[in-house]
Amino acid sequence: MDDARSKQMKLYHRVDRVFNELKAIGMGDDDPIPVEQLCNYDQYHYFGTDAIDEAIALLGITADSQVLEVGSGIGGPSRYLAHRQGCKVTALEIQPDVDATGRALTHRCGLDDRVDHRCGDMLDGIGSTGIYDVIVSWLAFLHIPDRDTLYRRCFESLRPGGQMLVEDYFERGTLSEREQLILARDIWCDRVPTMTDYRVELSNAGFENIELTDMTTSWLSFVMDRFQGFRAASERNRVVHGDAIVDGLHGFYEAVVNLFQDGNLGGIRFTVSKPK
Numbered sequence: 001m002d003d004a005r006s007k008q009m010k011l012y013h014r015v016d017r018v019f020n021e022l023k024a025i026g027m028g029d030d031d032p033i034p035v036e037q038l039c040n041y042d043q044y045h046y047f048g049t050d051a052i053d054e055a056i057a058l059l060g061i062t063a064d065s066q067v068l069e070v071g072s073g074i075g076g077p078s079r080y081l082a083h084r085q086g087c088k089v090t091a092l093e094i095q096p097d098v099d100a101t102g103r104a105l106t107h108r109c110g111l112d113d114r115v116d117h118r119c120g121d122m123l124d125g126i127g128s129t130g131i132y133d134v135i136v137s138w139l140a141f142l143h144i145p146d147r148d149t150l151y152r153r154c155f156e157s158l159r160p161g162g163q164m165l166v167e168d169y170f171e172r173g174t175l176s177e178r179e180q181l182i183l184a185r186d187i188w189c190d191r192v193p194t195m196t197d198y199r200v201e202l203s204n205a206g207f208e209n210i211e212l213t214d215m216t217t218s219w220l221s222f223v224m225d226r227f228q229g230f231r232a233a234s235e236r237n238r239v240v241h242g243d244a245i246v247d248g249l250h251g252f253y254e255a256v257v258n259l260f261q262d263g264n265l266g267g268i269r270f271t272v273s274k275p276k
């Protein structure tokens with residue numbers, strides 16, 4: 001993995017900033033952390049735990065489900081799933097510092113027995129085939145241009161009849177060269193498939209029951225609110241995190257707003273299943 005490229009995306013630079021937030025609410029370095037409280041700071045996708053609640057309902061995730069989260073970040077969705085439903089979750093994350101932060105947080109939440117953090121690339125597979133009831137992924141596939149290999153890995157990891165839910169980007173209008181450059185440079189995203197690409201590539205991988213939902217309208221309002229909220233709290237954020245982190249995140253949040261506002265970048269949720 002090219003570390004310099006992933007860190008150019010400022011969301012992934014200094015992910016240990018989550019500990020600044022915990023300190024700011026008065027938590028000591030080794031204090032246990034209630035998951036509900038941590039959820040305010042550890043979700044790197046849109047609509048936080050509401051999006052995960054929707055996934056739970058759509059996929060029927062229960063305490064008996066074996067779940068794989070692809071691109072788990074600092075572990076927010078995986079911990080919430082394990083805490084809320086009591087299921088076992090494998091949290092796969094490619095960036096070592098991001099994975100390490102996730103492990104430390106999971107330990108402090110007392111969820112070591114339910115969330116199994118693994119550091120690796122989904123393109124290399126997860127090492128076990130046919131065992132997962134459910135695969136979930138929020139805003140991670142956009143970093144992985146080789147969808148054929150990615151979908152093949154997901155397909156082989158699922159048990160027959162298993163389901164996958166993914167939230168990600170799609171090309172809604174034709175992305176300009178400038179937009180593609182911003183996506184590649186600031187968002188570590190080299191390819192944005194169209195809705196048709198999704199349907200064809202998922203079908204070629206063997207998936208069925210392919211449902212694609214356009215999320216763009218609600219995501220645009222989410223990213224605008226996120227940017228405005230961040231700007232409004234700038235003074236407080238500079239005290240908590242320092243200038244470098246705040247300036248980096250400001251640029252990142254703004255770039256995402258501009259891309260969605262221009263109308264060529266869209267948000268998609270898809271669900272598919274592996275034949276029984």
Ligand SMILES: C[S@@+](CC[C@H](N)C(=O)[O-])C[C@H]1O[C@@H](n2cnc3c(N)ncnc32)[C@H](O)[C@@H]1O
Pocket residue numbers: 006042043044045070071072073074075076077092093094095098120121122123137138139140143144
């Ligand atoms: C936007 S974050 C989302 C994290 C988490 N899903 C969440 O919503 O809080 C996407 C994550 O996917 C990870 N990722 C990117 N490519 C990956 C790959 N090939 N295998 C595993 N993880 C990957 C990134 O390092 C990043 O931490």
